Amino acid sequence: MSLTTPLLDPIVFPDPRNSSKGFDFAERPVSAGKRPSWILGLVVPAGLALGWELAVGLGWAEGRLLPPPSRILHTFADLTLTGELANHVAATLGRVGFGFLLGVLSGTAIGALTGTSTLARRLLDPTFQGLRSIPSIAWVPLFILWFGIFELSKVLLIAVGVFFPIYLALSSAIINLDRKLVEVGRIFRLSRLAMVWRVFLPATLPSYFVALRTGLGLGWMFVVAAEFMGASEGLGFLLTDGQMTGNPRVILASIVAFALLGKLTDWGLARLSERVLRWQDAFNPAA
């Protein structure tokens, strides 16, 4: 037997010096097939909607308590034509937007503070943990008393809801940060502020973005609670109005609007986090 033929199949590795992208042992999972991934996400809701439409159309179910999609769409059309829908959406979006911003800024600032300073953490964290346990609804009467029934109390209520997941996530992410990178910062003599801005915050971005999405979800939840009291416009107001006037179609339309807006804003945040986190050496960042 001659040794000119290989005994084993040669394993061929790409030369890292040749590829412009470097060496990637773990192949990034590629979505199977050519269809875009969001189509799969539509299958369940579209299926349920069509099924219900059929059931009511064929007389199997009564469409009063749970109107079929066609009637809900009709309601949507009515509201849009009168310009009411735009009004309510704008009001609710505005409150969520401002509340979210406020909650994010305060949560980030105090989370960074308690994460980096032991003294601050020992002073402030127990209080915040206590406040965190208070259910959101409980704040409503207090805020109405202090800040009235107009915009301020609503925005602040939402801000409180958004604050806690972000404060908690950032604080614990900084505390649990791998000291290897912190030591590099120390070797390069970063000031306290530079350390936070250049090391702590970027290193905690992955958990920070998860917290942002959680906070956003809570913001949408809190806006409903806020609009239940003393609101004259907004999707939450629409919800109670639908209940008061015995109009399930309006209730459903409002709920569908919440679902759509919530999904849309979360999707926006998810896309943003994908861009910001593209450096991550994660298992499946394309998930």
Added chain:
Amino acid sequence: MLNIAHLAKRYQNGHLALSGLDLEIAAGEIVGIVGGSGCGKSTLLRLIAGLDRPTEGTVSLNGEGVISPRPEIGLVFQEPRLMPWLTIRENVGFGVRHLPKAARRVRVDEALSRVGLADFADHWPRELSGGMAQRVSLVRALVGRPSVLLLDEPFSALDALTRYDLQEHLLELWRYDRPTLVLVTHDIEEALFLADRVVVMRGQPGHIHSISAPRLPRPRDRADQLFQSWKQGLFGELHDSVRGEPVDRAGQIDKNAEIVHFKKAV
């Protein structure tokens, strides 16, 4: 230039990591520190870098005490420790933050080309192999032109071939500015290949057992018999199991050999 006097470090849990260390290192010298695990060599390096403070004794650079990290002293760790959210260029730029943007870019690009990584300047750390990332780490530490570069087992996490490659890279980089190099390693061959003097440390508590000056011709030849016998000798220094005296081809004790032994201080 770098002066270590009566250095001792006792940790809060009572463990005495270093005791009674004295060492003087001249400017531009390459010193290798070898020792087994737990002998305190990494602790020594951290004290020189200013990352930790000694419980006794002093570290001084050109007469000034070192109590916290300084721009004149760079440190390369065993892992590359690149910031994953920064590109390679931005990572290296960490070492020259004080420069204006244009000057920084020029310095960084030039530094990267010295190790053949100019094409990867815009890549993420996760896209680099271990050896490439460690090259970036070397360049990041040297881009600020420190007068002292400390290296804590910089190549121990790499395979043998990459290790040889990076040892050459290190010497090449050293030739530009000739900083003082203090290299901690468990690899005797690596220390002999790179260093002017080799310090052997032993533990319990960490102390200097001997300092040798092999005075082997450069570039060092690993296959050379004198090199290999020095390696045997130093192995013996480390382990006391082999009575090692460096011999040349004729079987005689190397007249150039200079080994100084120390007694444990405690």
